[in-house]
Amino acid sequence: MSTTPTTPTPAESAESAESAEPSEPSEPSEPSEPEHPNRSPEFALSFDSVAAQYATSRPGYPPQLFAEVEELAGRPLAGATAVDVGAGTGIATRLLRDRGAHVIAVEPGPGMGAQLRAALPDTPLVRAVGDALPLAAASADFVTYAQAFHWTDPARSVPEALRVLRPGGALALWWNFPDPDVPWAAAQEARLKSRLPGYHAHGGPAVAAHTVEAVAPGLSPLHRCLRWTRRIPLDVHLAHLGSRSYFAQLGPERAAPVLADERDHLRAVFPDGVVEEAYALDVTVVRSPGRTRQRPTARAGDRMP
Numbered sequence: 001m002s003t004t005p006t007t008p009t010p011a012e013s014a015e016s017a018e019s020a021e022p023s024e025p026s027e028p029s030e031p032s033e034p035e036h037p038n039r040s041p042e043f044a045l046s047f048d049s050v051a052a053q054y055a056t057s058r059p060g061y062p063p064q065l066f067a068e069v070e071e072l073a074g075r076p077l078a079g080a081t082a083v084d085v086g087a088g089t090g091i092a093t094r095l096l097r098d099r100g101a102h103v104i105a106v107e108p109g110p111g112m113g114a115q116l117r118a119a120l121p122d123t124p125l126v127r128a129v130g131d132a133l134p135l136a137a138a139s140a141d142f143v144t145y146a147q148a149f150h151w152t153d154p155a156r157s158v159p160e161a162l163r164v165l166r167p168g169g170a171l172a173l174w175w176n177f178p179d180p181d182v183p184w185a186a187a188q189e190a191r192l193k194s195r196l197p198g199y200h201a202h203g204g205p206a207v208a209a210h211t212v213e214a215v216a217p218g219l220s221p222l223h224r225c226l227r228w229t230r231r232i233p234l235d236v237h238l239a240h241l242g243s244r245s246y247f248a249q250l251g252p253e254r255a256a257p258v259l260a261d262e263r264d265h266l267r268a269v270f271p272d273g274v275v276e277e278a279y280a281l282d283v284t285v286v287r288s289p290g291r292t293r294q295r296p297t298a299r300a301g302d303r304m305p
Contacts, residue, residue: 047088047109047111047112047243047245047248048109048110048111048112049111049248050242050243050247050248051089051109051111051112051114051115052115053239053242053243054088054089054112054115054243055089055090055091055115055119056236056239057236057237057239057240057242057243058089058091058240058243059176059230059240059277059279060091060092060095061091061092061095061146061174061176061281062226062228062281064226064228065174065226065281065283066095066096066099068224068226068283069142069144069170069172069174069283069285072170072172072222072224072283072285073142073169073170073172073285073287074168074170074287075141075168075170076100077096077099077100077101077142078099078100078101079100079101079102080100080101080102080141080142081101081102081104081139081140081141081142082096082101082102082103082104082140082141082142082143082144083103083104083106083133083135083140083142083143083144083164084096084103084104084105084106084144084145084146085106085129085130085133085143085144085145085148085152085157085161086106086107086108086129086130086145086146086147086148086149086151086152087105087106087107087112087116087125087146087148088107088109088112088115088116088146088147088148089112089115089116089119090105090115090116090119090120090123091146092144092146092147093105093116093120093123094119094120096142096144097120097123101142103123103124104123104124104125104126104135104140105120105123105124105125105126106125106126106127106128106129106130106133107125107126107127108127108128108129110127113125113127129151129152130145130148130149130151130152130156130157130160130161131152131153131156131157131160132156132160133160133161133163133164135164136164137163137164138163138164138165138166138167139164139166140164140165140166140169141165141166141169141170142165142169142170142171142172143161143164143165143169143170143171143172144171144172144173144174145171145172145173145174146174146175147174147175147176149173149175149208150175154211154212154214154215155215158171158211158212158215158216159215159216161288162216162288162289165288166288166290167288167289167290168287168288168290169287169288169290170285170286170287170288171212171285171286171287171288172283172284172285173208173212173283173284173285174281174282174283174284175281175282176279176280176281177279177280177281177282178277178278178279178280179227179278179279179280180280181280182278184266184269185277185278187265188262188265188266191261191262191265192241192246192258195258196246196247196250196258199246208221208223208282208284209221209222209223209284209286212284212286216286219286219287219289220286220287221284221285221286222284222285222286223282223283223284224282224283225280225281225282225283226280226281226283227278227279227280227281228278228279228281229276229277229278229279230276230277230279231274231275231276231277232274232275232277233273233274233275234263234266234267234270234273234274234275236275237266237275237277238259238262238263238266240277241259241262242255242259247259
């Protein structure tokens, strides 16, 4: 795995931890217009049908991501209470824990939650969504969304995160996206967009920052982008594709010919059967109002309104 920093540019029973006890969520505001064209229960919960596949084929995140989150947040993850919303099968949950954070996982899907519980049995798991967190106010140092924030209604989820965060805490949002500067990845994205109903592409490198600013004026989101790669067998790459929501929503029979065509295309690019996936990893961090911490060193392209 290689990582290159670049500039600019959401189980069944609820458990609680001493540092973030469940409480009634705050009264939600009126929902905003969906930013995600398929933000619906059917799409969001479609991952349950491919939960095991998701757990074994999805990419993780490079260590540099967590270094960036810590720098932008102005505090370390070690010893912090982190609420990982849309935790899925626990890919980011595990990495946050390994970084020294005390993690509470929040996941609405029973299938995905079951995978997380099996992998991380000692991690508290709450079945809920980011739009209504059943956690006490001012009970966490970080609220994180790994590959999940786009399933929420920001007009609800951002205020909820800010409610749960302690003064000076941080909301951190990040996504792996196929690197658009890599020709084979860009070509694959174009093919999938043309064939798959419900396909969603990344809305631009600063979309999360703009979204947070729109629903919580006065905050100052910071955005950075990392680029990294991983080498995996072709079959794992195809399983990764099949774990995406729009493939899961299609069902195995309708997804099979699309995946077969992708196999043919990729064999031409990677004749040895090993795919080098290239990612642009977008990360946005916004600090909750509260005590002042030292701001991170500004880099060219950082958004610091």
